[in-house]
Amino acid sequence: MSDGTTNDKPVLTTRQGHPVHNNQSQRTVGPRGPATLENYQFLEKISHFDRERIPERVVHARGFVAHGEFEAYGTIGSEPAATYTRAKLFQTKGKKTPLSIRFSTVAGGRDSSEVARDPRGFAVKLRTEDGNWDLVGNNLPVFFIRDAIKFPDLIHSQKPDPVTFRQEPNRIFDFISMSPEAMHMVTWVWSPRGIPANYRHQDGFGVNTYRMVNARGEGVLVKYHWKTQQGIESLTQSQAEVIQAKDLGSASKDLYTAIERGDFPKWELCVQIMSDEEHPELDFDPLDDTKIWPEDHFPLRPVGMMTLNRNVDNFFAESEQIAFGTGVLVDGLDFSDDKMLVGRTFSYSDTQRHRVGSNYLQLPVNKPVVPTHTNQRDGQMAYGVDEDAGNGHINYEPSSIAGLREADASYQDYRPYIEGQLIKGENRAGERLRSGRRPLPDDAGLGARGFDSQSCLCVRAVRAANSGANDRPSQQM
Numbered sequence: 001m002s003d004g005t006t007n008d009k010p011v012l013t014t015r016q017g018h019p020v021h022n023n024q025s026q027r028t029v030g031p032r033g034p035a036t037l038e039n040y041q042f043l044e045k046i047s048h049f050d051r052e053r054i055p056e057r058v059v060h061a062r063g064f065v066a067h068g069e070f071e072a073y074g075t076i077g078s079e080p081a082a083t084y085t086r087a088k089l090f091q092t093k094g095k096k097t098p099l100s101i102r103f104s105t106v107a108g109g110r111d112s113s114e115v116a117r118d119p120r121g122f123a124v125k126l127r128t129e130d131g132n133w134d135l136v137g138n139n140l141p142v143f144f145i146r147d148a149i150k151f152p153d154l155i156h157s158q159k160p161d162p163v164t165f166r167q168e169p170n171r172i173f174d175f176i177s178m179s180p181e182a183m184h185m186v187t188w189v190w191s192p193r194g195i196p197a198n199y200r201h202q203d204g205f206g207v208n209t210y211r212m213v214n215a216r217g218e219g220v221l222v223k224y225h226w227k228t229q230q231g232i233e234s235l236t237q238s239q240a241e242v243i244q245a246k247d248l249g250s251a252s253k254d255l256y257t258a259i260e261r262g263d264f265p266k267w268e269l270c271v272q273i274m275s276d277e278e279h280p281e282l283d284f285d286p287l288d289d290t291k292i293w294p295e296d297h298f299p300l301r302p303v304g305m306m307t308l309n310r311n312v313d314n315f316f317a318e319s320e321q322i323a324f325g326t327g328v329l330v331d332g333l334d335f336s337d338d339k340m341l342v343g344r345t346f347s348y349s350d351t352q353r354h355r356v357g358s359n360y361l362q363l364p365v366n367k368p369v370v371p372t373h374t375n376q377r378d379g380q381m382a383y384g385v386d387e388d389a390g391n392g393h394i395n396y397e398p399s400s401i402a403g404l405r406e407a408d409a410s411y412q413d414y415r416p417y418i419e420g421q422l423i424k425g426e427n428r429a430g431e432r433l434r435s436g437r438r439p440l441p442d443d444a445g446l447g448a449r450g451f452d453s454q455s456c457l458c459v460r461a462v463r464a465a466n467s468g469a470n471d472r473p474s475q476q477m
């Protein structure tokens, strides 16, 4: 027994429940060894240690989780929320939904700098009465690419060189220079917003276009925005270099300590809404995630407020094992035809089955607050059996004997009519961007605002950079 133990502490045990009488020494033949191999306690301790790491996320490996709640306004802008969506979490003023958020950087590894010039991940998991809703966004309003098939190439160019294992700027700019649709995002990443001061002083954006569906089965296109109530703060390259020389985890520390001292950060959720059609009058495709929707034509409509008020108890259980996905939607919130979303929706749960395990949804941090009744069974590390209506024999549906039934048919699908020719390789990225601007019918001045709207500081960023307000552009993304 080690010195300093007191009798009121719980007793150390093995995972089998055996009390551990000596945690300081292996069992040996005589005081100098050799060690014996039947020492179960030693073998369990070391072999578990050997397996402590799971694969880090293929992107967004460095990140930090906090918990909190979302409080609905009951309205979307000046209208009742029910006008646009039947999603229950938005309907009633004051309704609170518990949530977790994971902030992250994108390109660096699990222990990399949190002041890198890089987008920041902004992934929120809302635990609603209808199951989980994940909104997996970033701190910048657009993205580098608009077709999911390009994502592995984008990321390969940003990750370390496969030979030198260094992040090589030439590889990044090589890819970007061949991908004209990336230019809008590039102007953000190399703007003063490219290095957020921390996770609290930044906005969040859903980036991709989604749908909302109301009780009558009518749908609209929607973009999500999280507006920080702390104000936006960013770092110059030289400020970031000073910080990262001493602390790689500065943003996690800032968030953790703010919550510990009761300074709870808040973000207002706003949406932009557009009718669900092709919109030939616009000079951009509303399903194209390399474009913003100009806020003077599609105003931000407040929906509710998110407050973060609780830190994690355990980093691994809550930050490493949490798993978000764009397919995790509740009734009243839907996909759009944005083709990035399809790619993303496949990718997230696919990687999580590999990274965390096939039963990752049984882990406490991923489990919804409502009971799950499924016929999904077994697999590695099954933590329990999903509820089966009291008859363990019936793990199938339909059954005349027992088991689970389908939910009520009152559920009303949104059924847009879609037709088109099956194509690949047409409408390549960049064509509509280069084809010139057309003003919106009711506003001749859009040409400037398409880039200079309230939410887009690109023009101002470039001006600021030119006037020396920003440091030299970083070599690091």
Ligand code: HEM
Binding pocket: 056, 057, 058, 059, 060, 063, 102, 103, 104, 120, 121, 122, 123, 136, 137, 138, 143, 147, 148, 149, 151, 205, 206, 207, 208, 289, 322, 323, 324, 340, 343, 344, 347, 348, 351, 352, 355
């Ligand atoms: C087709 C394009 C994309 C693909 C295939 C993709 C794929 C992935 C994958 C595989 C992960 C790791 C997930 C995990 O291990 O749990 C991830 C994480 C993430 N992605 Fe994407 N992604 C794409 C685009 C985007 C875009 C456009 C955004 C922002 C709007 C985004 C935001 C995030 C965030 C925030 C995370 C970290 C989630 C967390 O904190 O656990 N991704 N992505």
